[in-house]
Amino acid sequence: MIRAGVRVGVGRYNEARPLYRSPHFGSVDNPTAERRTIHLGIDLFVEPGTAVKAPLEGVVHVLANNPAPQDYGALVILRHQTSDREEFFTLYGHLGQETLRGLKVGQRISGGQAFGRVGTSRENGGWPPHVHFQIILDLLNLGAAFPGVAYASERAVWTGLSPDPNLLLGIPKDRFPAEERQAQEALEKRRVLLGKNLSLSYERPLKIVRGWMQYLYDDTGRAYLDVYNNVPLVGHSHPRVVRAVREQVALINTNTRYLHDKVIRYAERLTEKLPEPLRVCFFVNSGSEANELALRLARAHTGREDVIVLEHAYHGHTNTLVDISPYKFNGPGGQGKKPWVHVAPLPDDYRGRYRRDDREAGARYAGHVREILERTRGKGRDVALFVAESLPSVGGQIVFPPGYLQEV
Ligand SMILES: Cc1ncc(COP(=O)(O)O)c(C=O)c1O
Missing domain, CATH: 3.90.1150.10 (Aspartate Aminotransferase, domain 1)
Known part of the structure; x- marks a missing residue:
């Protein structure tokens, strides 16, 4: 707020907030179970000690202290009446403890009267200082236990009971970000x-x-x-990743046409971890570009065209990579196998033809690659590249049997 030069921060109504982690917002044992997330008030973030004024004339209806972490701390509910004698309530959470000492249930509060103060983080449930302001049409006899945050599955009910507090606050619409699409x-x-x-x-x-x-x-x-x-x-x-990306984008984002220390340092650190002869880096933006480049390198180096791939493999979404991905060329809309592509069995020692009890399974699967190589050469062609995912993914997260890749 200081950086943005604003004196009041606004936390939105009907906003889904995954930040309520304490037990009273749902099950802690199962972090993926539904929790209460939908904010039923508007939060106004201000300096602690800031006076809280009643928007309308009313009567003090509830005074309470809910001290649990992420709860309200000191809480006041005022009761009001519309001109046709309909009762409704306004709720103020995260106030200072001295607010409770200064008020009595049944006390009349006039419109505009300062009746409380915004609490500090030590007394307000551990939050950055703010007041949670909520309208309640029917308190359902829940008193201080009336929820300020609801389950999303009950959103319609609770937002019906607690309409948008901006009806009273009147914060201009243009101060809010564009509404998210459902x-x-x-x-x-x-x-x-x-x-x-x-x-x-x-x-x-x-x-x-x-x-x-x-x-x-x-x-x-x-x-x-x-x-x-x-x-x-x-x-x-x-x-650390977020910080590094942010810092770099704020500093420079250019191409490899210029000298830069970081790209050299990155290549040094990567190649330190790789076995010989992998000592040269090509940096690309995606898996598809990496595989496309590998294919180009292999073809340029060997002067050959053919490629051996594994069943069910997926290597990326460019035209050529779709051609070497059985998952794609045999899948919906696929154009079938090209003559320069050869498919070897997936070395799956759980479901495949050689199983885990066979110590030679790796060598046997590799034998099929050798057969393909010989057959291809017999037809006057030759292979530029054998390509395999190190852990075939759409093939079923297969771990190769021992020795398979060395043998290939
Ligand atoms: C095994 C494998 N290879 C290649 C790719 C293509 O990578 P990208 O989507 O970054 O182009 C993917 C993407 O999911 C992949 O899972």
Whole structure:
């Protein structure tokens, strides 16, 4: 807030927040079970000690201290009446303890009267100082236990009971970021605007808005254990990775036409870990570019064209890589195998023709590659490249039997 030069920060109503980790927001034993995430108030972040004024005339209805971590600390609920005598309530959480000492249940508060102060982090449930302001149409006799954060599956009920507090606060609309699209709307837009070849997982597609460590979070704040995404090898949003990317983008993002120490240092550190003769780096942006380049190097070096691949392999999405990926050329919309591509059996010692009880399984699977090589040479062609994923992925996360790659 200091950096942005603002005196008041706003935490939004009806916002899904995965940050409520203490036990009273849901099960702690199962981090992927539904937890309460939907914020039913508006938070106003200000200096501790800032006066809190009543927006309307009312009566002190509840005074309470909810001291658990991430709870309200000191809490005041005022009771109001509309002009046609309908009762409703306003709730103020995370106040200073002295607010409670200065008030009595039943006390009249006039509109605009300062009746409390914003608490410090030590007394407000451990939060950065702010007041949580919420409108409640029916308190359901819950008193201080009325939720300020709801389960997403009960969102309609609780936002019905607690409408948008901006009805009273009147913060200009342009101070809020653009509203996020609901998953259904995002799905409809995606169908119109993005290529239909992109597959979407699950009957009810997930709208994933955040990743942190081993979890992905959807637009309701629900956590999912990510055992599927293959990109963030050190977990999602690893702080060191985030910092390094941020710092570099802020400094320079250019190409290899110029000298730069970091690219040299990176190559040194990588090649230190690689066996001879792997001593030269080509930096690319994706797996597809890497495999495309490997194929080009092999063809340029050997002057040959043919490629041996494994069953079910996937090597990337360029035209040529689709041609050497049985998963693609045999899959939906695939064009079949090209004459310069030769497919060797997947060395799967669990389901394949040679099993784990066979100590020679690796050598036997490698024997099929030799056969292909001989057959190809017999036809007056020759092989430029044998390519295999080190752990065939769409093939079933297969670990090669011992000795397979050496033998090949
Ligand atoms: C085994 C394998 N090879 C190649 C690729 C292609 O990489 P990219 O999507 O970065 O082009 C992938 C991508 O998932 C892959 O899983």
